[in-house]
Structure formats: structure tokens, C-alpha cells
Amino acid sequence: MSAPVSALEGAAIPALSNEDDVEAIPLRRPWRWISAVVVLLVLAAVVYVIATNPNLDFGTVGHFLFDQRILEGVWLTIVITVISMAVSTLLAIVIAAMRLASNPVLSSVAWLYVWAFRGTPVLVQIVLWGYLGLLFDRIVLGVPFTEVVFWSVETNSLVTPFIAGLLALTLNQAAYSSEIVRAGMMSVDDGQREAAYSLGMAPLYTFRRVLLPQAMRVIIPPMGNELISMLKNTSLLSVIAVMELYTQASVISSSNLKQVELLIVVSAWYLFMTSVLSIPQYYLERRYGRGASRALPPTPFQRVRAMVDSRRPGPEPAPATTKVEVVEK
Amino acid sequence: MTLQDTTAETTGVGSARPARDALVEIRRVRKSFGAHQVLRDVSLAVPAGTVTVLLGPSGSGKSTLLRCVNHLETIDGGRILVDGDLIGYRQVGSKTHEMSPRQIAKQRRNIGMVFQRFNLFPHMTALDNVCEAPIGVAGRSKARARERARELLGRVGLADFAGHYPAQLSGGQQQRVAIARALAMDPKLMLFDEPTSALDPELVGDVLDVMRALADDGMTMIVVTHEIGFARGVADQVAFMDGGVIVEAGPAEEVIDRPRRQRTRNFLESVR
Numbered sequence: 343m344s345a346p347v348s349a350l351e352g353a354a355i356p357a358l359s360n361e362d363d364v365e366a367i368p369l370r371r372p373w374r375w376i377s378a379v380v381v382l383l384v385l386a387a388v389v390y391v392i393a394t395n396p397n398l399d400f401g402t403v404g405h406f407l408f409d410q411r412i413l414e415g416v417w418l419t420i421v422i423t424v425i426s427m428a429v430s431t432l433l434a435i436v437i438a439a440m441r442l443a444s445n446p447v448l449s450s451v452a453w454l455y456v457w458a459f460r461g462t463p464v465l466v467q468i469v470l471w472g473y474l475g476l477l478f479d480r481i482v483l484g485v486p487f488t489e490v491v492f493w494s495v496e497t498n499s500l501v502t503p504f505i506a507g508l509l510a511l512t513l514n515q516a517a518y519s520s521e522i523v524r525a526g527m528m529s530v531d532d533g534q535r536e537a538a539y540s541l542g543m544a545p546l547y548t549f550r551r552v553l554l555p556q557a558m559r560v561i562i563p564p565m566g567n568e569l570i571s572m573l574k575n576t577s578l579l580s581v582i583a584v585m586e587l588y589t590q591a592s593v594i595s596s597s598n599l600k601q602v603e604l605l606i607v608v609s610a611w612y613l614f615m616t617s618v619l620s621i622p623q624y625y626l627e628r629r630y631g632r633g634a635s636r637a638l639p640p641t642p643f644q645r646v647r648a649m650v651d652s653r654r655p656g657p658e659p660a661p662a663t664t665k666v667e668v669v670e671k
Numbered sequence: 672m673t674l675q676d677t678t679a680e681t682t683g684v685g686s687a688r689p690a691r692d693a694l695v696e697i698r699r700v701r702k703s704f705g706a707h708q709v710l711r712d713v714s715l716a717v718p719a720g721t722v723t724v725l726l727g728p729s730g731s732g733k734s735t736l737l738r739c740v741n742h743l744e745t746i747d748g749g750r751i752l753v754d755g756d757l758i759g760y761r762q763v764g765s766k767t768h769e770m771s772p773r774q775i776a777k778q779r780r781n782i783g784m785v786f787q788r789f790n791l792f793p794h795m796t797a798l799d800n801v802c803e804a805p806i807g808v809a810g811r812s813k814a815r816a817r818e819r820a821r822e823l824l825g826r827v828g829l830a831d832f833a834g835h836y837p838a839q840l841s842g843g844q845q846q847r848v849a850i851a852r853a854l855a856m857d858p859k860l861m862l863f864d865e866p867t868s869a870l871d872p873e874l875v876g877d878v879l880d881v882m883r884a885l886a887d888d889g890m891t892m893i894v895v896t897h898e899i900g901f902a903r904g905v906a907d908q909v910a911f912m913d914g915g916v917i918v919e920a921g922p923a924e925e926v927i928d929r930p931r932r933q934r935t936r937n938f939l940e941s942v943r
Contacts (some may be wrong), residue, residue: 556793633838
């Protein structure tokens with residue numbers, strides 16, 4: 343194996359010897375190990391300070407972590423997040439399509455919507471929807487400017503705090519999401535639209551089957567961010583007394599005065615829920631990444647395995663390639 | 672107000688019957704981008720079952736003319752007829768009115784187009800690229816569309832690549848999938864907009880072979896290209912464009928080998 347190889351006749355290869363047959367070692371990186379040790383030490387110090395704090399009652403944290411009221415709050419938080427996110431995404435697609443339309447009326451309306459809902463704090467919007475009853479005491483369905491009334495209801499019985507919270511979060515989120523959808527649509531090459539049109543596809547069909555699926559690749563990562571923000575923003579609904587996770591916790595702590603313990607309970611639940619939410623995002627990205635690169639990104643399991651393998655110094659494995667050239671005739 | 676009443680008779684007015692064998696008739700077409708006039712009173716007839724090659728320097732208006740034939744570009748005046756149908760417009764008296772996007776989409780089903788940059792749908796496999804329009808636009812059954820798509824992919828030499836995404840194919844392969852995709856709608860007419868200009872030189876031949884086979888099968892084609900060899904070998908008619916007008920048009924061997932105009936001669940010198 344390490345025997346000297348004689349140069350091929352006439353080829354531009356110099357005479358080779360044993361000295362050429364050496365192994366190449368990648369650059370060693372000792373600072374990675376040193377910094378890891380420092381970080382672990384700091385982390386241990388923080389944990390120690392908290393764990394030995396006499397003012398913190400871990401029994402209370404454990405007791406309330408799975409308290410019936412906390413679990414009800416968790417459930418309501420999930421329900422509000424899912425409904426608001428689903429409805430606001432549909433609304434956002436419509437608003438983005440309007441904003442990109444050549445019709446100046448539609449694009450102005452979309453612009454105005456985004457301007458209003460993005461330009462005011464979501465907390466203010468929540469309180470405004472909560473106080474809707476002060477502005478209109480009845481909600482009436484009829485012919486405007488006449489006495490004709492088909493249906494009428496007292497505002498406060500229709501727009502409960504739950505509905506007001508849903509409205510506020512949904513309408514606010516739609517404004518932000520529509521800008522994300524719009525950016526995604528603009529990232530699709532114009533040749534795609536032309537190709538679709540040349541095949542006889544109508545504009546709406548082109549949007550649904552050709553443009554939107556490609557835009558999704560750009561849309562999903564920031565939408566994952568928005569979903570996590572939405573989950574946490576539900577805690578703002580405590581100002582209009584929607585009994586979600588944070589409101590439940592503050593009701594409990596106002597009676598037992600264990601504020602910090604209940605905040606730890608709440609934080610643990612939010613952390614758990616946001617961690618779970620990043621899993622579907624990953625798989626959605628994989629799905630819409632189809633065709634974008636030659637090989638799909640690895641699943642988390644494959645990635646962990648690759649990381650364990652890569653501790654041995656050595657070259658990264660070459661990316662999988664399936665490009666094949668056919669030679670005919 | 673009177674528009675609705677006249678629609679019924681517009682078809683009669685619109686299609687002054689073309690010469691019997693001309694599939695495409697371009698008559699006095701004008702087009703400007705802002706102040707720049709791209710097409711000045713261009714007229715051209717393409718007989719059914721023949722191949723017309725548009726030659727000319729970049730900016731001469733040849734691609735724009737091609738894109739007007741399936742109404743990817745609007746026109747400012749004149750008329751374009753494909754198989755007797757006025758493309759993109761309804762004629763009312765001395766004016767034409769643009770059709771709705773739906774009506775135009777319907778007309779485009781009969782006209783296939785192949786682009787310089789392929790424009791395959793990157794999120795679909797080669798097979799799905801070919802099937803999408805037949806299933807979703809023409810309403811064919813999935814099984815039938817797939818069977819036909821496989822047959823077409825075989826015809827362009829890519830039978831084994833049905834499951835590949837465009838990113839996994841070479842430029843030449845992508846362009847051949849694009850041709851199969853256009854053919855899947857069974858068009859009467861195929862438009863090629865510089866189909867080999869974005870390809871590595873060694874991949875050009877495969878695409879030209881497919882186009883040659885298509886011409887031999889009697890497909891009516893309009894091709895914008897710089898491949899003089901293809902024009903001489905395959906085209907029945909060559910039109911040389913410069914500055915928004917057709918400088919000269921005629922049988923391939925005449926225009927390419929014995930050009931009458933100095934401008935044509937200069938251009939042919941420069942690309943040779």
C-alpha cells in the first residue's frame with residue numbers, strides 16, 4: 343500500500359515516495375472545549391443560586407404545575423392560539439393577494455388594513471375589542487340607513503371576552519402574516535406565472551397550484567416565529583379577563599401570594615408548548631423544500647447521529663447527489 | 672352599453688377568414704414599451720404544419736412578437752389569428768377589446784410555449800410538471816394523463832426521469848421536460864423562445880433533436896433562435912427581424928444563404 347509508486351510513462355506525475363503518503367489532520371479547536379467548560383460552570387452557579395434560595399418554595403411549583411385551573415388555562419391558550427393562527431393565515435393570504443393585485447381598489451384596501459392593524463399596539467387592540475360594548479350597545483344586521491332589521495343582539499352577549507380576544511389576536515396577526523405571505527409571493531420567479539399561463543391556467547389556479555406552494559418555502563420559517571409569538575401573546579388577554587394560562591396563574595397567586603412560584607409554573611408551560619410547536623415547523627419546511635435542493639435536509643434523528651459521528655476528525659460526507667446525465671445514441 | 676349586443680356578431684367580424692392553410696396570421700401588429708416602439712406594423716403568416724424561425728439581433732422584437740402570439744404581451748394594434756380565432760381580443764367594428772383572463776386562458780390551451788429558462792415548476796416532479804395542466808386545466812383523468820405524460824417523457828428521451836425534481840436534472844433534460852409539458856395539452860401550435868440559449872453547448876443537440884422530431888411529425892412551430900444550422904435544416908420559412916420590423920422573410924435557404932438585404936447579411940456574418 344505504501345510502496346513507492348512509479349510515475350506513469352510520459353504523464354506529468356513526479357516520482358512518488360513514502361513521504362508523500364501522509365494523513366491530513368483537520369485544524370484542532372481547543373477553545374471549543376475550554377468555552378464549553380466555562381459555560382457549564384456558569385450554568386451550575388445559576389442553578390445552585392436558585393435551588394438554594396430559601397425564598398423559593400419548590401413544593402408550590404410542583405403542586406401547581408398540574409393544578410386543574412392551570413391545565414384549563416393551558417387548554418384555553420392552545421385553543422386561542424390554534425383558532426387565531428388558522429383564521430389569520432387564511433385572511434393573510436387573501437390580504438396579500440389583494441395587495442399584489444393590479445386592481446388599485448383592492449390593493450389600497452389591503453394597504454389600509456395592514457397600516458391600521460400593524461400601526462397600533464396589540465394590547466390597545468385587545469382592550470378596544472373588549473370594550474366594544476361601550477361603543478355599540480347592540481349589534482344589528484339590517485339594511486343601512488333604513489329601519490329594516492333582520493337580526494339584533496346585545497353586544498356584550500355576542501362579543502364575550504373570549505370572542506373579543508380571538509378577534510383582536512386574529513385581525514392583528516393577519517396584518518403581520520399578510521406581509522410575510524406577500525414577501526413569499528414576490529420571491530417566486532415571474533417565469534413561473536408565464537409558464538402556468540402558457541399552459542392555459544387561469545390566474546386563481548396559477549396562484550393556488552404554482553405560486554403559493556413555492557412561496558410556502560419562504561413563508562414557513564417566519565410563520566413559525568409568528569406562531570410562537572401568538573402563543574405567548576395570548577397572555578395579553580389577561581387584561582380583558584380571558585381565563586387562559588397566565589390569567590389563571592395570576593388569579594391563583596393573588597390568593598396565595600406565591601407570585602414567583604406561579605410565574606415559574608407558567609414559564610415552564612410556555613417553554614414546553616413552544617418547544618413542541620417547533621417540531622411541525624421542521625417537517626413543514628421539509629415538505630415544501632421538495633425540489634428546492636438536490637437532497638432533503640436530514641431529520642433531527644439523522645442530525646444527532648451525524649453530530650456524534652463528526653466528533654471523529656475527518657472529512658464531512660459528500661452531499662448526496664442524484665444528478666445523472668443521459669447520453670443518448 | 673352596446674357592447675353586449677354586438678358580441679354575438681363579433682366572431683363573424685373578427686375572423687376575416689384566413690388563407691386556408693395559414694394556422695397563424697399576424698397582421699399589422701404594433702407594440703410599444705413606453706416610448707420605445709418594439710413592433711412596427713409586423714405581418715407574417717405561418718402555414719399549418721410548417722416551421723418558422725425568427726432570426727435577428729437582441730432587441731429586434733422577435734421574442735416580443737412570439738409572446739404576443741399567446742398574449743403573454745398585449746398589443747397596441749393589429750390582429751393575431753390562430754386557427755381563425757382572434758387571440759386575446761374581441762373585435763367590435765374598427766376596435767378590439769381585450770378578453771377576460773379566463774377567456775384568454777382557454778385560448779392558450781391550444782398554444783404550447785417553451786421558454787429560454789425552462790420555467791419548470793420546481794416543487795413538482797417531471798411527471799407532475801407534465802400532468803398538471805392536463806388534469807387541472809383540461810380535466811383529464813389522472814390515470815390517462817399519467818399514461819400520456821410517461822409516453823411524452825419517453826418521446827423526449829427521459830422515460831427514466833419521471834420521478835426527478837427539476838433541480839435534479841441538467842439544463843438539457845429540463846428543457847426536454849418543458850417541451851413534453853407543453854405537448855401534453857395537445858397544442859395546435861408550439862412557440863419556442865430561444866430554447867437552447869441557456870444551455871451548455873454539449874446539451875444543445877438533445878433539445879434540437881427533439882424539436883426536429885416534432886417538426887417531422889408535422890407540428891406547426893414558431894422558433895426564436897440563434898441556431899442558424901437548425902434554421903437551415905428544419906425551417907420552412909425564416910423571417911429576419913431588426914428594429915421592430917421584418918426585414919426579409921422567405922424560404923430558409925434563400926434568407927440564410929442568399930440574403931437580399933444588407934442588414935440580414937451583416938447579422939448572419941456576425942453569428943457565423
